[in-house]
Amino acid sequence: MEKVLEVNGLTKQYTKVLAVNNVSFEIGKGEIFALIGPNGAGKTTTIRMISTLLKATSGDAVINGYSINKEPEKVRECITYLPDEAGAYKNMTGINYLKFMAGLFYTDPKQIIDCVNRAKNICGLGERLNDKIGSYSRGMIRKLLLSRAVMTRPKLAILDEPTSGLDVLNAIDIRKMIKKLAREEGMSFLLSSHNMLEIEFVSDRVGIIAKGHLMVTGTGEELKQRYNAENLEEVFERVVIDNEIH
């Protein structure tokens, strides 16, 4: 499988805290990879380094052939990043937000219009796109942001807790949207989540991270078999709490 992301020994040392320690994994084209772990495990720090927001203390990640250390500008052309609990500009209308964000990726007006039309179709917000974002519900904002993250057809879409704080129906919509984009368009995703059910449903492969270490990786089925567990939650518990590594 063609590799879109290769992470090699990524490490982040803050003054007193080693947030991420020697993390390595890969994501193939059209693959959905989920990083799961307890709070403070290093998921967001790993994601932020791959998104070029934080500089790695050591190690590297190569996205579509570009190194996050050496060519961060090129990396930013290939990725999109949706932060956890991100908001949008409340005084902008949804449609203007999409136009503004598309304008950061493209200078050709035709490409910008194409992107916006694509986002309009994906988010399903219809006429509400003409309203100010300040009047949107949390679910509507998340759909708008997700459509923004995929409208430019990035090689890798990085989504931190894509469904956090959403009701069941909105969360289902978003999971379906992610799966559809990966299957039909070959878009790759790096997700982080706390929700094991969501991970089992949406991801092709899972990485369990705790205390900055990537403990295990594999498909949901592989991990369940390896740990002789009924579900991913049980695997997670044994890896994170009991430090059981297979």
Add this chain to the structure above:
Amino acid sequence: MKFINLLQKELKELINAQMILGLVAILAILYVTGMASKVAIDDAIEDSTNPKISISDLDNTDFTNSLIESLENAGAEVTEFEVSGDDYASILEENDIKNIIIIPEGFTATIENGQKPEIITASRMTSASTMSNLSTGSSGALAIINNIIANKIATDYGMSPEDFELMENPIILNENTVVADKSAHVSSESILNKIMMQNMLLPIIVFILIMMTSQSLISSISNEKLDKTLETLLSSPVKRSSIITAKMLAAAVVALINAGVYMLGFSGFIKNASGQGEDIITDMTGNILSADEAIKQLGLSLSGGDYVLVGIQLFLTVMICLSISIMLGALVNDTKSSQMVIMPIVMLAMIPYMISMLTDINTLPTALKILVYAIPFTHTFSGISNIMFGNMTTFYIGIIYQAVIFAICMFFALRLFNSDKILTISLNLGQKSKYNKNKKKTSVD
């Protein structure tokens, strides 16, 4: 193109209906208060030129009658009342007047006995406002009465009117005002009155400019940080320098719009509040000069080149504010701290603002002067004064100092924006102590 996109977004975020309504409200408030001051001042002027005097002559002698006649001859509109007792509140209330002068019984006899006579005045105060009390005094009338009595006493002692006039004004005042190597045959007080208003206006505008500039950029960066839209922007294919420049430019444009509107409002306010009086100064030889001529004669008027220098200084001031604001905006980690972080700029602007309103910074003791001038904004508050009074060395040192401070602040701001710190740095108000407390508690447990 991407930069224009960013700049448009920043301008749209900052220039919104709320801001426009705020500016319209400020203009309206300044216009209305200016008009209100004008009415009070016009009343006071009217009172001083044609004073309305309420008087009660309880002595009723030829002398007191001639005294009242003299007041009328001096242009006063005298109304006489019959009053009794010392309940002055009732007297003013019953006669529906603001003030009254009461000439008590035996007034003339006291003068004739060579003693000091008593005059009673009662004035109603309706508020603590200076403007509302401008027209309540009877000082003009009392000055005339005083003069007439002094004249009578002088005549009684056999003094001629010429001798009395000489005694009253024993010197001829020949005032000259000198500024640097130029002088004018006018009193410094009259010049000061003319330049005071414009000197009051500039510090207010500079202060507003500093506050607005900082507040705009701090809010912009802190909102983006709190909403995590900054992470989205920083992970998109745009140069970080474009993001920061767009933010700074938009904040500067908004600050200039604010400063312009405030300047318009304040100049209207001051024009109204200072009245539409003649803008002339009479010099010591009796020549009438326009205020501008007298100021020009003293070299106090600003040339085109001077305005360019003032413009450069204002530009540097705005740039220092913006670069400091980037760093302060990055410190914000919640709504509470977004209101707190502007405090350093408020203090840095407030100290020179207050000092420049009260005194000339150049006259402060050396140590204090150095301390005050170490604040980069001080040079802006004293800039025009330094140009007007020829302290050009101080002015140029100020400009160079501000340029250096700007370069240092901008260096650190860019470094911050290009590093992880823009996302990880925060103002942990009270959080450290909470952490230490928890640590202590855990160790006890």
